[in-house]
Amino acid sequence: MIQKNWWKGLGVVILIYVFVSGLLVPLKPGITGVSPGSAKTGDVLSVAVEGYNSFFLKGAATQKAWLKLNNEYLLEAQELEVLDDRHLNAVFTIPAFLPVSGKVQDVALILDNAIDGPSVLPSAVFITQDSIQPERGQREWPVVTPPDLHVIRSFAFPFRNILAESIRNTYFHVPLWFAMIFLFLASIVHSIKYLRSGDPRADHRASAFTSGGIFYGLLGVVTGAIWAKNTWGAYWSWDVKQNMTAIALLIYFAYFILRGLFEDPEQRARISAVYNIFAFSLLIPLIYIIPRLTDSLHPGAGGNPALGGEDLDNTMRMVFYPAIIGWTLLGFWMVNLLYRIKDLDFKYLNAKSNR
Amino acid sequence: MALKSEGMRYLTVIFFWLLCSTPVLLAQQTDPDFMRSMGKMYVVVGVIAAIFLGLIVFLFTIEKRLTKLENQIKEHE
Known part of the structure; x- marks a missing residue:
């Protein structure tokens, strides 16, 4: 009986493992939303960020935020206000011109602290400009110097924005x-x-x-x-x-x-x-x-x-x-x-x- | 024998009525905002519930085939 049917038991044991770990292992921290989602050049933009599985309070001392444009430019938040573990406000001073020759440009939001590690929301904010002067924009936007992001080794599934x-x-x-x-x-x-x-x-x-x-x-x-x-x-x-x-x-x-x-x-x-x-x-x-x-x-x-x-x-x-x-x-x-x-x-x- | 098969028929009707009405009830009571709350966790719950219902349907069909076979073998004897 057992010699003939061991594979059925094996299948059940494996499925129990799959259900338990597949449902109980948490997701890594992520960003579920920002508001407002649009801004104009020259604004002082204050965005309310909603995190997921995040520990903003615990990581408040090391919390940082950036807006990233086209993998080339990185604008750091000048002010951060942590409200609770899942909510914070980040204030950015957006330069007067975009470094690109388009009217609208999307930027990604990057958060990082010592507890959560880095998380990204692509196309978080859309920035519009009235007059196009990419040369001035290229001077005003800080060029990427890779920031020291925290590497967190945790047993968690990745957070994907749509999933x-x-x-x-x-x-x-x-x-x-x-x-x-x-x-x-x-x-x-x-x-x-x-x-x-x-x-x-x-x-x-x-x-x-x-x-x-x-x-x-x-x-x-x-x-x-x-x-x-x-x-x-x-x-x-x-x-x-x-x-x-x-x-x-x-x-x-x-x-x-x-x-x-x-x-x-x-x-x-x-x-x-x-x-x-x-x-x-x-x-x-x-x-x-x-x-x-x-x-x-x-x-x-x-x-x-x-x-x-x-x-x-x-x-x-x-x-x-x-x-x-x-x-x-x-x-x-x-x-x-x-x-x-x-x-x-x-x-x-x-x-x-x-x- | 007749009673048994009649009871079985009622059970079949009730079972399929439940099976068909469950998704409809779910669809009426759960708007997408509920399904998407808690980081879309309820989507996973819905998927697991669908698999569970599928396994019940499988059990039901195999039960039916086995009963039919048992009856036929009994008649042969």
Whole structure:
């Protein structure tokens, strides 16, 4: 019993670890908002900053703030007033001219103190100017000299401005898709096995793994839509990533329609095995290649793989990779139940009702 | 036997009614501001709830298949 089913227990243990650490590890400090979000050149601008998971009071002695323009210019706040751990006011004297030849320029806000470490809000303030004199602006704006930012080593997930806490969906939504691919791969292996051996049990496994993959795919679409509603504003934005996954899942739905068309179990198994291989060879370009060739709203799409660079840091990897294994093992368990029923059905009732 | 299957049918109806109405109720009661409060934590809660509902649906379908198989085997005997 234990020798045969150890992997199910392993999957559950891994998923418990994923749920506990994925939900309890805090986010790094960040900036959720500033007001006002616009200013004119020559203003003395006082911005109210709202922090997230921040400790402005504790770090008040070392608190600093800058406005950063185009990675070239850095304007330090001349006055800081810490109200509480999450709120502070920063006063900047904006020079009379911008160093760029445009009417409007966005600047990022950078905060740093010894407790929180640095945090950035891109495009925090938009500065407008009436007359354009970049030469004077270049003289008036202080050129970047890299400030001594505090490096904080803490066990926390990164704070991303649009994602905030929903970055945790990396352990609940994303692994469903990885697990779906593994289930479909297992399905292909059994389809090929069937084509080589003609063993009906291989056909049952192929069909069960396909059901499991579709189940995870549908869950992935639903969880993605819930997230998209609160991030992009709509459940379905006709984004290329959403559309291509919908097409891929429809192709897999057709697998079951195809199975329903044949009365003869051998014919059904043979044709659906071939179709399964065809469906998988469409799945890869549909969900991995096409969304990366065009622009997409989805994190990690539009050219840059999601696993690279700043989208996934080492703290997240410690939960994300186990999450993939855990959800995959859970999927294999569910599929295991499905094909055992199919095997029983076949054994006792001889394949008549076995679709 | 007849009673059992009839009870099962009622349960099925109630179950699917709950399943369909839960997202609707959630959508009515929770405006986006609530979902986005606390740093969008409720988006994560919603995603986990959806996965949980999905697992319940899976259990339900497998229960149905198994019951059907049990009945058929019983008839054969």
